[in-house]
Amino acid sequence: MHTSNRCVFFDRDGIVNVSPGPGNYVTRWEDFHLLPEFVEALRIVRARGYQAAIVTNQRAVARGLVSLAEVEAMHRRLRDLLLKSYSLDLLDVACCPHDKGVCDCRKPSPGMLLATAARHGLDLAASWMVGDAETDIEAGRRAGCRTILVKDAEAISKADWRVTAMKDLPALLERVL
Ligand SMILES: [Mg+2]
Ligand SMILES: [Zn+2]
Helix, strand or coil: CCCCCCEEEECCECCCECCCCCCCCCCCHHHCCECHHHHHHHHHHHHCCCEEEEEEECCCCCCCCCCHHHHHHHHHHHHHHHHHHHCCCCCEEEEECCCCCCCCCCCCCCHHHHHHHHHHCCCHHHCEEEECCHHHHHHHHHCCCEEEEECCCCCCCCCCEEECCHHHHHHHHHHHC
C-alpha cells in the first residue's frame, strides 16, 4: 500500500463508468458499466505512487431518484470489484447528494476535494483532477490541483491538459504524472 500524499481525483460518470447521459443517473449497480480505460488509468496512477479518489455529484439523491445508502452501496461494490478483480484500491469516494446551490461540495465547488484532502492529509498542489465536464476542471482548479479534461476538442476549457477520449487518458497520465 502506498502512503503518498499526492492524489488523482477522478470524476465518476463518464470517467469511471459509462455516462448515463445528460439529465440521467445511474441508480442501480446493474447500470454501472465500468470503463476498462479507467482501470488502465488507475493502474498507472497507483504505479506512479499517487493515491486515487472519486469525487462525484449525485443530484439524483436530492431529487429522490435513489437513496444515498444505495449510492454508497454502489461505491462499495465498485471498490470491491477494483480490489478483487484488478488489485487496485481507491483511497476514498466522495459524493455530493445535494441539489444545486445549497452546499459547498457540489462541483464546481471544491468542497469534496478539500474534505478528502483534509481527511487523508493530501497535498492538493501535488494532486490532479480528471473529469469530463468543465465543472470538474473548475473544482480542481479551485482546490489548487492540476487538471485534465476528457472531452472532444471543440469545447473551450481552462484545463491544464486535455484528451478527447478516455482511450487517450492512460498515455497522458504516463507522460505527466
Ligand atoms: Mg462526468
Ligand atoms: Zn453537496
